[in-house]
Structures are given as structure tokens and as C-alpha cells.
Amino acid sequence: MSDRSARIWDLPVRLFHWSLALVVAFQFFSGNVGGNLMRWHMLGGYTILVLVLFRLAWGVGGSTTARFSSFLAGPRAALAFARRLLSRAPAPYAGHNPLGGWMVVALLVALALQAGSGLFANDDIATEGPLAALVSKATSDRLTAVHHWTHKGLLALIALHLGAVLYHWRVKKENLVGAMFTGVKRLPAELAQESAALRFASPWRALALLVVAALLVWLLVSKTFLKL
Template sequence: MNTMIKVWDIPTRLFHWSLVILFIFMIVSGESDDLMEWHFYAGYLLTGLISFRLIWGFLGTRYARFSEFNLGPATVIRYTLGLLKAEHKPYYGHTPPGSVMIILLIGLLTLQLITGMLSTDDIIWNGPFYNSVSESTAELAGEIHETVQGLLQILVGLHVLAIILYKVKFKEALVPAMLHGKKTKHTESLNESNGVASDNNREATSWIKLLLSAIPAAGLSYWLFTLPI
């Protein structure tokens, strides 16, 4: 029987699946005039969600922290080339390409949220900060918003393909791990020193750190909801 260790804490898992739901809804609502008001509201929720993840990236448990991300260009290239050769080197947390993907997604989502709040749908709804910028700036923001939407869909597609690759080629189920938070323990993992298993399964989520992450994020979302659109 395989030994399982806890990798993803509950806040990280809730963030992930909330992001999935909001992302899908925003893609659908962004194409519908009737849902545009809700598109903005979903954006406010997503702003809070991204804000929470940014703070949790410093205060969260081990594999939620950005300090655990493997972002070195040489490491990312070497690992990616290994995947193309069907070489699977286990990581308990995010793999090097996965780390880059998370940073790109958070960065582009942040840009998408900012530009959306500066834009207008040219019919009824204006972003809450549309009147704070010039018409040319708002127009540029709208163009960036459209472009970034396409880039995000491409990245999400690559993310899904990677999940399928790991399941089919390497027999590693990433989706269940993001549901129950556990991964199979390896004799050696590349983000462990000396092959020692992670102690993250013994690292309890600090309620104080959770509140320090959640309260500012919730406050930001609440403030956005009070603004006229």
C-alpha cells in the first residue's frame, strides 16, 4: 500500500477550485451582455481570491509558499526537456514548469482584473475606475483585456494537457491530489533535501496566518462591491 503525505493545505485547495469556477463563469459572462453586471461582480470576487493567494504565498504552509517554487531558468528548461523525453522526476509541490505556470496565471489574471476595471462594454456597464482615466487609456485597457483573455485560455489549456500527460504517461493523478491534498510518498523527491519526506503533513494551518490572509482579501472585495459600475 502506498504511503500518502499531505501536500496541499485546505486554503490552497479552496483557492484552486474557486478559481476554476470563477474563471469559467467569467469566460461565459464576458460574452453575454445580459451577464455583464455579474461579470464585474465575479471579477471583484476574483480580485479578493488572487489577493488572498498572494498573501498566502508568504504565510501559508510549505508547498503553498512562493519560496518553494522552482523558477530557475536552467531548472525549468532541464525539467521540461526531461518531460519531452518521458522522464518523470517527482516533486511533492509544484514542478518547475508548474511553478512558472502559477506565476504566469496569477500575473495575467491580475492584469486582466486591472484592465477590466478600467474598461467599458460600450453599451451599459463601465468598470469602477473607468471615469478615473482618459478615454485613450480606457480603450487601451479594453484591448489589453481582450488579448490577455486569449492568453489565459491558452495557458489553462496547456495546464489541462499537462494534467492529462501526467495521468496517462506517468500514472500520477494530479486532480485527486488537489481534492484531498495528498500525494504518494516517493523514496526521493527533487524538492526534498536528502530524500527526507515532507513534514508538511505535520504542519497545521495557522488560523492567525489564515485570517491575516483572508481578512484583507475579503475587505478588498467588499470595497469593490460598494463602487458604482
């Protein structure tokens, strides 16, 4: 059967994906340069926290393909897909495949740990996270070390993610990047027909969740929560 186009990714997921990619790239750059860019580096960290909180909420109350329940598979399913992926057989999925789903979780955890530890970190010179004063210097130093080491783990995950995207493009002939721009995937006709049953949540719900996430992060970094 021939392939057909099917709408898979909603606008909130796509905006989240590319916004996060841009902010993370800036964070690596500003963190390495330091100096006057550290103020922007901290703002970038707050932005990552907002995006991660939003994605967690959207993973529960968002569109079908955005929900964790739709793409988090057990070990057997993940291993079965890995074997299929390494064979010559096509391995199309409407949304995240079993391995890609766990990559989403791994990246969210790493980003939350990276940005969260940065709130308490210090550089022993002039810059410290907004919550560094709430812990001892020794604790701040330990969290600074976590911040630096998580950076390396995050780089490894990003490299693995990009490698998987390239593999799907070159070997499996799946344009995952294009789909994340347009929201549309080319799928086998039967799978595309099944995808017609996907439900897409309102963008207004996404905007409301984003505002709530931003408010929570503001309450955290401004230490307003201490006065509540």
C-alpha cells in the same frame, strides 16, 4: 521502493484552486453572453482580485508547498525538469514542479491583468468598470482592449495547464487532480518521508488574509480609498 501517501496541499490552497476555476469558468461564460449577466461578471472580477491577492499573501506566509520560495526555480532547474519530463523517467515532486511553479505565476499575473484592466473597461453601451470614470475615455478604451486580448492569453495558459495535467496523468501516471481535491499525493517512499517535514500554516491565518484581501478590493472598487 513502493509509493506512499503524503499530505502535500493544505485546505486553503485547495479551496483557492477550485474556487478560482469555477469563477474563471463563469467569467468566460458571462463575458460571452453579456446583457444582464454583466453585473455578475463584474462581481466575478472582484472575486478574482480577492483570490489573487489572497494567493500572493499565502505564497509568502502560507504552508511550505504554498510558498513561492518553495517552488520557483531558476532557468536551469526548469529546463532540466523539462528534459526529464519528456523522458520515460518518472518526475515526481512533492509540491509544484519547476515548470508548474512558473505556470502558477503566469496564471496569477494574467488573472491580475485581466481583472485589473476590467476595473477601467467599458462596453460603449451601458456597462463600465467601477474605476472607468477616473481615467479618460481613450485610456478606458485602451484598457478595454487589454481586457479583451488578455482573455485570449489566459485561455492559452489554461489550455497549456490542462494539457500538462493530462500529460502527467496519462504518461507519468500522476493524479494531480485527485491530489488537489484530497491534499494527498502518492509519492516514492523516500520523497514521501521527506514530505513529513512540510509545515502547514493555520487555516485561521488563511481566513484572516482572505478578509484583508476582500477589504482591500472593496476599498478599491467602492473608491473609498479616494476619501481616506
